[in-house]
Every structure is written in C-alpha cells, then in structure tokens.
Amino acid sequence: MLKFTSDHxxxxxxxxxxxxxxxxxxxxxxxxxxxxxxxxIGTALKKGVAAAVVESxxxxxxxxxxxxxEVIEVNDALGKEPGLVNADPMGRGWIFKMRIGxxxxxxxxxxxxxxxxxxx
Numbered sequence: 001m002l003k004f005t006s007d008h009x010x011x012x013x014x015x016x017x018x019x020x021x022x023x024x025x026x027x028x029x030x031x032x033x034x035x036x037x038x039x040x041i042g043t044a045l046k047k048g049v050a051a052a053v054v055e056s057x058x059x060x061x062x063x064x065x066x067x068x069x070e071v072i073e074v075n076d077a078l079g080k081e082p083g084l085v086n087a088d089p090m091g092r093g094w095i096f097k098m099r100i101g102x103x104x105x106x107x108x109x110x111x112x113x114x115x116x117x118x119x120x
Contacts, residue, residue: 001013002111002112003066003106003109003111004023004110004111004112004114005064005066005109005110006118007064008023008025008026008029009021009022009023009063009066010090011066011109012090013106016100017097017098017099018066018069018098019094019097020051020063020065020066020094020095020096020097021063021089021090021093021094022054022063022085022089022093024090025119027085027086027089030054030056030058030059030061031056031057031058032056032057032083033054033082033083033085033086034055035053035054035055035082036055037052037053037054037055038075038076038079038096039051039052039071040071040074041073042070042071043070043071044068044069045065045068045069045070045071045098046065047065047066047068047105048064049064050062050063050064050065051063051065051095051096052095054082054085054095055082066105067098067100067102067105068100068105069100070098070101071097071098073096073097074095074096074097075095078093078095
C-alpha cells in the first residue's frame with residue numbers, strides 16, 4: 001500500500017513496517033540535497049510532526065511523519081550520499097522506516113491518483 005501526504009511525503013506499508021520518504025515533486029522543488037538529518041531509532045512520532053530534515057542548496061525542509069508510530073530504521077546511506085533522495089526518492093532515497101501506531105490514520109492519506117490531482 002502506497003499513500004501520500006499534502007506535504008509531499010510518501011509512505012509504503014509492507015506488513016507492519018512502513019517506509020517513509022519525500023516525493024519526486026518535493027525533491028525537484030528542493031533541488032540538489034546536501035544534507036539529511038535522520039530521526040533517531042526508537043523515536044515515537046506523532047502524525048504531522050517533524051521527523052527529519054532535508055537540506056538543499058536552496059533551503060531546508062522538514063519531513064513530517066505521515067502517521068503516528070515508532071522509528072525502527074533509518075537510511076544511513078543518506079549521511080554519505082544525500083543525493084540518493086534526488087536520484088531515487090521513492091526507492092534507495094527512503095528516509096526512515098517505522099512501526100505504525102494507528103493503521104486507521106492511513107485512511108486519511110491520499111492514494112497516488114489523488115496526490116497527482118492535488119499537484120494540479
């Protein structure tokens with residue numbers, strides 16, 4: 001299951017684990033990323049609260065938790081190669097993985113068609 005937020009995050013659910021990153025649209029708007037501040041493993045996240053920061057040559061932008069849950073893994077490769085987010089934002093450029101606290105929150109997110117429509 002793949003869902004999107006109006007803040008341009010994506011979340012892909014695989015069993016009880018969800019992978020989170022920013023969309024292709026978001027990385028295009030930011031430009032070349034130079035730094036990614038990852039959340040700490042074990043951090044309890046609330047839906048809509050900043051979980052990470054991506055910094056480009058243009059600006060820094062917060063990455064919000066699409067749903068509540070606990071950070072269980074981070075993409076350490078982004079420390080050395082933040083450009084992975086630009087090159088493959090929905091693949092190798094994922095930012096963190098979490099265990100979802102409330103699956104019902106997923107229903108409040110957009111599917112891909114709704115997200116594309118929201119982009120105009």
